[in-house]
Amino acid sequence: MSSYHLDHLQYLETESIHVLREVAAEFERPAILFSGGKDSICILRLAEKAFRPSDIPMIFLNVETGHEFPELIDFRDRRAEELNAKLVVRTVDEALEKGIATATPGQISRNALQIPVLLGAIDEFQFDCCIGGARRDEEKARAKERFFSFRDAFGQWDPKNQRPEIWSLYNARLNPGENMRVFPLSNWTETDVWEYIKKENLEVPNIYFSHERECFRRGDQWLPVPPVHEESGKADPYEGARPSEEEESRTMICRVRTIADMISTGMIESPAESIDDIITEVAAARVTERGSRADDKASEAAMEDRKKAGYF
Amino acid sequence: MSKTQHPVELLRFNTCGSVDDGKSTLIGRLLFDSKSIMEDQMEALERSADITGGGQVNLANLTDGLRAEREQGITIDVAYRFVATPKRKFIVADTPGHVEYTRNMVTGASTANLSIVLVDARNGVIEQTRRHSYISASLGIPHIIFAVNKMDLVDWSEERFREIRDGIESFLPKLDLFKDVKFVPISALEGDNVVTFSDKTPWYEGPTLLGHLESVHIASDWNLNGFRFPVQWVNRPNNPTDKTLHDFRGFSGQIAGGIVKVDQEILVLPSGQKSKVKEIWTHDGSLEEAFCPQSVTVVLEDNLDVSRGDTLVGFDPLPGHSSDLAARVCWMNPRPLTSGNKYYLKHGTQTVQAMISSLESKIDIRTFEPEPNPVELVMNDIGEVRLRTSKPLVFDGYTTNRLTGSFVLVEQGTNATVAAGMLHSPAQQYKPEYTDFSI
Numbered sequence A: 001m002s003s004y005h006l007d008h009l010q011y012l013e014t015e016s017i018h019v020l021r022e023v024a025a026e027f028e029r030p031a032i033l034f035s036g037g038k039d040s041i042c043i044l045r046l047a048e049k050a051f052r053p054s055d056i057p058m059i060f061l062n063v064e065t066g067h068e069f070p071e072l073i074d075f076r077d078r079r080a081e082e083l084n085a086k087l088v089v090r091t092v093d094e095a096l097e098k099g100i101a102t103a104t105p106g107q108i109s110r111n112a113l114q115i116p117v118l119l120g121a122i123d124e125f126q127f128d129c130c131i132g133g134a135r136r137d138e139e140k141a142r143a144k145e146r147f148f149s150f151r152d153a154f155g156q157w158d159p160k161n162q163r164p165e166i167w168s169l170y171n172a173r174l175n176p177g178e179n180m181r182v183f184p185l186s187n188w189t190e191t192d193v194w195e196y197i198k199k200e201n202l203e204v205p206n207i208y209f210s211h212e213r214e215c216f217r218r219g220d221q222w223l224p225v226p227p228v229h230e231e232s233g234k235a236d237p238y239e240g241a242r243p244s245e246e247e248e249s250r251t252m253i254c255r256v257r258t259i260a261d262m263i264s265t266g267m268i269e270s271p272a273e274s275i276d277d278i279i280t281e282v283a284a285a286r287v288t289e290r291g292s293r294a295d296d297k298a299s300e301a302a303m304e305d306r307k308k309a310g311y312f
Numbered sequence B: 001m002s003k004t005q006h007p008v009e010l011l012r013f014n015t016c017g018s019v020d021d022g023k024s025t026l027i028g029r030l031l032f033d034s035k036s037i038m039e040d041q042m043e044a045l046e047r048s049a050d051i052t053g054g055g056q057v058n059l060a061n062l063t064d065g066l067r068a069e070r071e072q073g074i075t076i077d078v079a080y081r082f083v084a085t086p087k088r089k090f091i092v093a094d095t096p097g098h099v100e101y102t103r104n105m106v107t108g109a110s111t112a113n114l115s116i117v118l119v120d121a122r123n124g125v126i127e128q129t130r131r132h133s134y135i136s137a138s139l140g141i142p143h144i145i146f147a148v149n150k151m152d153l154v155d156w157s158e159e160r161f162r163e164i165r166d167g168i169e170s171f172l173p174k175l176d177l178f179k180d181v182k183f184v185p186i187s188a189l190e191g192d193n194v195v196t197f198s199d200k201t202p203w204y205e206g207p208t209l210l211g212h213l214e215s216v217h218i219a220s221d222w223n224l225n226g227f228r229f230p231v232q233w234v235n236r237p238n239n240p241t242d243k244t245l246h247d248f249r250g251f252s253g254q255i256a257g258g259i260v261k262v263d264q265e266i267l268v269l270p271s272g273q274k275s276k277v278k279e280i281w282t283h284d285g286s287l288e289e290a291f292c293p294q295s296v297t298v299v300l301e302d303n304l305d306v307s308r309g310d311t312l313v314g315f316d317p318l319p320g321h322s323s324d325l326a327a328r329v330c331w332m333n334p335r336p337l338t339s340g341n342k343y344y345l346k347h348g349t350q351t352v353q354a355m356i357s358s359l360e361s362k363i364d365i366r367t368f369e370p371e372p373n374p375v376e377l378v379m380n381d382i383g384e385v386r387l388r389t390s391k392p393l394v395f396d397g398y399t400t401n402r403l404t405g406s407f408v409l410v411e412q413g414t415n416a417t418v419a420a421g422m423l424h425s426p427a428q429q430y431k432p433e434y435t436d437f438s439i
């Protein structure tokens, strides 16, 4: 290296590695929230860079709504195994059974039900820190959040009273029962994530690339038609999330830009077949990535309200 | 990246200044005119305008993202936004002007390399403008722009602009040195001189605000003198799949200053043991040399006792090493700072106990003069203090190195972060006991 200069991706990378190592050093039982999505894929590569040749000193945790894209689950499990990591999965179904969570009558989306499941897992495993892949460019409440985001004993975020976060001197101190959420990708943009995936040659689930899929129109979104319900006698888990007679459905050449579950992920029409195609598409996009997600559209402050209640 | 392309430079900047001077509006304008606003964000903005703004779109709402902020029309906490132009990438921190949220202004400014201080052309420089200028200077932000805003409300008066500029220039010598200072007359609301030149200021030669942000010389605002490596995490594989790594023992961290090379002699502080760099390990392969702020794993020739909180340093120059420290602090807690108080002090990768041994002075923001021997520092005060730590720190003066010269204080019990501290240069350097080392 002749000139002592980092380009913007190298700068973001070293910042994130520093954050991950602070977590490993300052917390007793940290977990990485790993969904198999593009942001958490980057987190895993950064964790390799932070901790190799040692094992990544953190458990992987994923909260399932029960409406996941099967491609994503396969990818998640395989990746965790490749990295020799312990993966813990907790589901909304279990939580409903145990009574940790209660469904809102008439509500099909299980997005909000992830909150008690996450808090239950934190309690069960005594995690003092959860690392998430959220970025400040995604949403206006996230734009306000710290790298080390303090949560009280109820898992709540208090946006009006966040700890000052000066330089890169992260205050990781907690009292018993309190919890930290840490976001190493805080300063990354969607473009940075894809450029990093390209640079590092990272594998991503194939639903990020253009493919053919049966979709239907609901509100201003094209939602994927859920898998066929085969187990007769059992309730259809996608009850209410299938196209009705009036809703237009058609086969589309599409991909996902951001992944929630099948009920809240809008498919976007796209011919993007490669990472380069995606980078070009994102650069030209006129809507934000979360513009395709139903969970954020619930209200103007949907994200802020969910975070106050303990969301990722 | 093709060969002809330069690596994209990243500039981190923040806006500050007094309440309602137009900081958030300016960022909104910058995002809007640089086409960084997406259609769904614009729709949301228009929807909120219909509800709260009587149909008038409020650009400040692009960054004022919290419920409470929109209700009150003020900024409470920093918002981070991202702008990319063909020339540069920007990480923007929009900070609050209200004095009670000074801690959040410090948060947003602490990682900035350039600070835009807004001044309302009607009101001129007021106390909060002075406080934010002083904090920006104390934080060692090298570049500063004074944006004289709301020029539309003073009839684009050149005289008013000059008056404000002269006033600021007269107090600048009392602040720590900025590398460069710029004055720009703007209207954030209407966009004059923000991204495009205004025909209302023929007397102003330029540049536009964005033009300056894109061209200000920022190469190497990092410190490349004096190797400093605070050990973050000891890298010791428990059951390596690769047998050759069975005895691997490396020290992981982010280089906080200078350059390190293989075979270089280093000191481990505070123990004072000497060793040589055997390998600079990274997941992407070993390096011959590494520099600030890279994150690497250093393997030493000798098997020394090194753990988190220790610092590997180069010999030229050596850092300070003391448990008796002098520092400037920004106090951010409703409970005042008085001498005798005890806190946790986080510096680099180590946390120690610290006691305030004396309050030397408090800065009077109206005059920038120090008032000697104050009884206390209250919230939002800036002052000079002396502290004693339970273990000596390995440090540099903040003006030499922002990473090894900074600390935060944490209140015991509540764990609240209560102060940002900037260390004065050490009275003397660490004296190695060895006489046989070669520089």
Ligand SMILES: Nc1nc2c(ncn2[C@@H]2O[C@H](COP(=O)(O)OP(=O)(O)OP(=O)(O)O)[C@@H](O)[C@H]2O)c(=O)[nH]1
Residues within 6 Å of the ligand: B017, B018, B019, B020, B021, B022, B023, B024, B025, B026, B060, B073, B074, B075, B076, B095, B096, B097, B098, B149, B150, B151, B152, B153, B186, B187, B188, B189, B190
């Ligand atoms: N006429 C005029 N009004 C402006 C201009 N810039 C901002 N304003 C108005 O000034 C008011 C305050 O603007 P904000 O951008 O919210 O101010 P701020 O500095 O971010 O305020 P805090 O973050 O709460 O300290 C709003 O009503 C703006 O529309 C300008 O250039 N001209």
Ligand SMILES: [Mg+2]
Residues within 6 Å of the ligand: B023, B024, B025, B060, B074, B075, B094, B095, B096, B097
């Ligand atoms: Mg504001």
